[in-house]
Amino acid sequence: MNEAFSFRIFKTNGPARVGEIAMPHGVVRTPAFMPVGTQATVKGLLPEEVRATGTDIVLANTYHLMLRPGAERIAELGGLHRFMNWPHPILTDSGGFQVMSLSALRQVDDNGVTFRSHLDGAMVELTPERAVEIQTLLGADIAMQLDECVRLPASQAELERGVRLSRAWAERSKRAFELAPPGRALFGIVQGGDDIGLRTWSANALSDLGFHGLAIGGLAVGEPQNVMLRVIEAVEPLLPASLPRYLMGVGMPSDILEAVARGIDMFDCVLPTRNGRHGHAFTRFGVLNLKNARHAADPRPLDSESAYPAARDFSRAYLHHLAKANEMLAAILLSAANLAYFQELMQGIRTAIAAGRFADFRHEIREQWERSET
Amino acid sequence: MNEAFSFRIFKTNGPARVGEIAMPHGVVRTPAFMPVGTQATVKGLLPEEVRATGTDIVLANTYHLMLRPGAERIAELGGLHRFMNWPHPILTDSGGFQVMSLSALRQVDDNGVTFRSHLDGAMVELTPERAVEIQTLLGADIAMQLDECVRLPASQAELERGVRLSRAWAERSKRAFELAPPGRALFGIVQGGDDIGLRTWSANALSDLGFHGLAIGGLAVGEPQNVMLRVIEAVEPLLPASLPRYLMGVGMPSDILEAVARGIDMFDCVLPTRNGRHGHAFTRFGVLNLKNARHAADPRPLDSESAYPAARDFSRAYLHHLAKANEMLAAILLSAANLAYFQELMQGIRTAIAAGRFADFRHEIREQWERSET
Numbered sequence: 001m002n003e004a005f006s007f008r009i010f011k012t013n014g015p016a017r018v019g020e021i022a023m024p025h026g027v028v029r030t031p032a033f034m035p036v037g038t039q040a041t042v043k044g045l046l047p048e049e050v051r052a053t054g055t056d057i058v059l060a061n062t063y064h065l066m067l068r069p070g071a072e073r074i075a076e077l078g079g080l081h082r083f084m085n086w087p088h089p090i091l092t093d094s095g096g097f098q099v100m101s102l103s104a105l106r107q108v109d110d111n112g113v114t115f116r117s118h119l120d121g122a123m124v125e126l127t128p129e130r131a132v133e134i135q136t137l138l139g140a141d142i143a144m145q146l147d148e149c150v151r152l153p154a155s156q157a158e159l160e161r162g163v164r165l166s167r168a169w170a171e172r173s174k175r176a177f178e179l180a181p182p183g184r185a186l187f188g189i190v191q192g193g194d195d196i197g198l199r200t201w202s203a204n205a206l207s208d209l210g211f212h213g214l215a216i217g218g219l220a221v222g223e224p225q226n227v228m229l230r231v232i233e234a235v236e237p238l239l240p241a242s243l244p245r246y247l248m249g250v251g252m253p254s255d256i257l258e259a260v261a262r263g264i265d266m267f268d269c270v271l272p273t274r275n276g277r278h279g280h281a282f283t284r285f286g287v288l289n290l291k292n293a294r295h296a297a298d299p300r301p302l303d304s305e306s307a308y309p310a311a312r313d314f315s316r317a318y319l320h321h322l323a324k325a326n327e328m329l330a331a332i333l334l335s336a337a338n339l340a341y342f343q344e345l346m347q348g349i350r351t352a353i354a355a356g357r358f359a360d361f362r363h364e365i366r367e368q369w370e371r372s373e374t
Numbered sequence: 375m376n377e378a379f380s381f382r383i384f385k386t387n388g389p390a391r392v393g394e395i396a397m398p399h400g401v402v403r404t405p406a407f408m409p410v411g412t413q414a415t416v417k418g419l420l421p422e423e424v425r426a427t428g429t430d431i432v433l434a435n436t437y438h439l440m441l442r443p444g445a446e447r448i449a450e451l452g453g454l455h456r457f458m459n460w461p462h463p464i465l466t467d468s469g470g471f472q473v474m475s476l477s478a479l480r481q482v483d484d485n486g487v488t489f490r491s492h493l494d495g496a497m498v499e500l501t502p503e504r505a506v507e508i509q510t511l512l513g514a515d516i517a518m519q520l521d522e523c524v525r526l527p528a529s530q531a532e533l534e535r536g537v538r539l540s541r542a543w544a545e546r547s548k549r550a551f552e553l554a555p556p557g558r559a560l561f562g563i564v565q566g567g568d569d570i571g572l573r574t575w576s577a578n579a580l581s582d583l584g585f586h587g588l589a590i591g592g593l594a595v596g597e598p599q600n601v602m603l604r605v606i607e608a609v610e611p612l613l614p615a616s617l618p619r620y621l622m623g624v625g626m627p628s629d630i631l632e633a634v635a636r637g638i639d640m641f642d643c644v645l646p647t648r649n650g651r652h653g654h655a656f657t658r659f660g661v662l663n664l665k666n667a668r669h670a671a672d673p674r675p676l677d678s679e680s681a682y683p684a685a686r687d688f689s690r691a692y693l694h695h696l697a698k699a700n701e702m703l704a705a706i707l708l709s710a711a712n713l714a715y716f717q718e719l720m721q722g723i724r725t726a727i728a729a730g731r732f733a734d735f736r737h738e739i740r741e742q743w744e745r746s747e748t
Contacts, residue, residue, distance in 0.1 A: 040692070044703065068698065073671060328706070332420065
C-alpha cells in the first residue's frame with residue numbers, strides 16, 4: 001500500500017505515449033479513461049461492473065463528498081476505497097470546478113473560495129490547504145491542487161487572476177501535501193482559458209514545483225474542439241515529458257483520440273453514464289438514441305461482437321422499451337455498454353501506440369465513425 | 375422446451391408442502407417467491423442478478439406489456455424470455471388486477487372489461503380470450519385467467535358479480551387456452567373478497583375445470599392479515615391437493631410464513647424492489663430504514679453473514695449516503711439485498727418443511743423478528 005507513485009512510458013508514437021502509472025492501490029494503464037463517481041458511486045453501476053469494463057481508476061468529486069457525507073466521516077469509515085468498495089486507484093478533484101459550476105454564490109480571494117452549498121445553503125470555505133486535507137482524508141491515490149477555474153468566455157482580467165491564483169495555490173497545495181501519507185500523488189493544474197500566452201506562463205510556472213503529474217484544466221467547458229486542441233498543442237511541449245498529463249473533463253471519443261495524438265495520458269468524463277441515463281449509446285458505429293422509434297422493433301443488440309453482456313445480450317428493441325418506460329435498467333445497461341465502449345477505445349489506443357501505428361488507428365476509427373453517420 | 379407442466383410434492387408438514395413445478399423453461403422450487411418484472415424488468419436488477427438471488431421464476435404484467443411495447447411486438451421479437459433475456463420460467467398475470475388499480479375509467483360487462491390506458495388515454499378492451507392470447511404471444515410458462523378483482527371494501531352485490539364473472543371467464547379462458555403450445559399452463563383464480571361463502575362457492579366452481587394450478591386473488595389489497603389468513607384457511611381444503619396454489623400479490627415475510635403454514639405454494643410481490651427503492655432493507659434482523667440518520671456512521675453491512683455481496687460488502691453508512699443522495703446504486707443494492715433475503719427465507723422454508731420441522735422454523739423466525747424490534 002505504500003509503494004511509491006511512479007510513471008513509466010513504454011513507447012511513444014509521435015507525441016502519443018503508452019505507459020502505466022503505479023500507485024498505492026494498483027496500476028493504471030495509460031492513456032487512461034477515468035469514469036466519474038461524483039458521490040462515491042459511478043452512477044448506476046456496481047463497483048464490480050465498473051471494473052469489468054476494463055476500468056483501472058475512477059474519479060470522485062471533493063466538492064460533493066465534503067458536503068455529503070463529509071471527508072471526516074469517510075475517513076472514520078476507513079477511507080473512500082473502503083466506503084465505495086472500490087479497492088483500485090482513485091483520483092479526486094479539488095472541488096474548484098464544481099464551486100464554479102454548482103454554487104450560486106461564491107467569493108474568491110487570495111486565501112481561497114467561500115461558497116454556498118447547493119445542498120443546504122450553508123456557507124463553506126475551501127482553501128488550498130483544506131482541499132488537500134480533504135483529499136488526504138478521503139485517501140485518494142491522486143489528489144488535485146485547488147485551482148480557480150474561470151468560466152468561458154471570460155475577460156482578460158478574469159483569466160489573469162485565475163492563472164495567478166492557481167499558481168499561488170499550487171505552491172500552498174504542495175506545502176500542505178507534505179503531510180500526506182507516502183505513496184500518494186498531487187497534480188498541479190494549468191489554467192489560462194483560451195489565451196495561449198497565459199497558458200504558457202501557467203505551464204512554465206507549474207513545471208518546476210515538483211508535482212507528480214500535471215493537468216490541463218478549464219477546457220471542455222463549451223469551447224469548440226479546435227480551440228481545445230490549440231491549447232493542448234501550446235501547453236504540451238512545456239510539460240515535463242516524465243510526468244503524466246491529464247486533460248480534465250474530456251470528453252467525447254473524438255476529443256480523446258485527438259488529445260492522445262497531442263500527448264495526453266489521462267481523461268475523465270461523465271458522458272458514458274450521463275448519456276446512458278438519457279438513452280444514448282456509444283458504439284463502434286456511432287451514437288444511437290435508443291428512444292428513437294426506429295429502434296422499437298430492432299432485434300439486434302448494440303454490438304453483436306462486443307465482449308460485454310450489456311452491449312451484446314439485449315436487443316435494441318428491448319433497450320428502446322426500457323428507455324421509453326423510464327426503467328432503471330435502461331440507464332444501467334446503457335451506462336455499462338457506454339463505459340465498456342470507452343474502455344475498449346482506450347485499449348485500442350494503447351495497443352496502437354505500442355505497435356507504433358497510432359496514426360493509422362486514429363484514421364481507421366475516424367473513418368468508421370464517418371461511415372456510420374451516413 | 376415442450377416438456378409437460380408437472381407439479382410434484384416431495385413432503386408435507388401439516389398443510390405446508392415442499393415440491394417443485396417443472397415447466398417449459400425450467401424447474402421452480404416451491405414454496406416459491408416470484409419477484410415482479412412489471413415492464414419486462416425486475417426494477418433495477420440485471421437478469422443475472424435476479425437469478426443470483428436464487429430466483430427460479432419471475433412475474434410479468436400483461437396489463438403493462440399489452441400497452442407497451444405490445445404483445446404482438448414481443449412475439450415478433452421471439453417472446454418475453456428472449457426480450458428480457460430471462461431464459462427461466464415466467465408467469466404472467468391476466469391484467470385484471472391492474473385494470474382495477476391503474477385505470478381511471480373502466481367498464482365491466484359479461485364480455486370483458488374496457489378501460490382507458492394510463493399511458494395514452496386510448497380505450498382498450500380485454501376479454502378472457504384476448505388475455506389468454508396476449509399471454510400466449512408473450513410465451514408465459516404460466517398464464518392466468520382474466521378475473522374481476524373487486525376493490526375492498528365492496529358491497530355484497532359487487533362481490534357476487536366478481537365471483538360470477540370470474541367463474542364464467544374461467545371457462546372461456548380454458549377454452550381459449552386450448553390453442554396454446556404444449557407444455558404451457560393456465561391457472562384459475564378464486565375470488566370472493568372477504569366473504570367466506572362466496573370464496574367457498576368460487577373455489578368449488580373452479581376445482582373441476584382442469585386448470586394446472588389455482589390462485590387466490592383479491593387479497594393483499596389492504597385488509598388485515600387475520601382476514602387474509604381466514605380466507606386462506608377456508609379455501610385451502612377445497613383446492614385439489616395435487617395442484618400448485620398461488621396467493622397473488624403477497625407479501626410481507628410474515629404473510630408468506632403464515633400462508634405457507636396454510637398450504638400455499640407460490641407468491642409474488644413488488645415489496646423487495648419497491649421498498650428497496652425507498653431505502654428500506656429487509657434483513658434477518660427486521661426492516662431497516664437506511665435513510666434514518668442512525669445509520670450515517672455505521673460501518674456494519676446489512677448482514678455480515680449473508681452470502682450476497684449487496685448485503686455483505688457495503689456498509690450501512692454507505693447505503694445511507696447513497697439513499698440520501700438519491701443515487702441509483704442505493705436502489706440497486708437494496709433491491710438485490712431484499713430479493714436475496716426473500717429467497718433465503720424461501721430456501722429456509724423449503725428446507726424446514728423437507729426436514730419436517732416447519733413449525734419450529736416458523737417459531738424461530740418470528741422470535742428473531744420480535745427480538746430485533748426491541
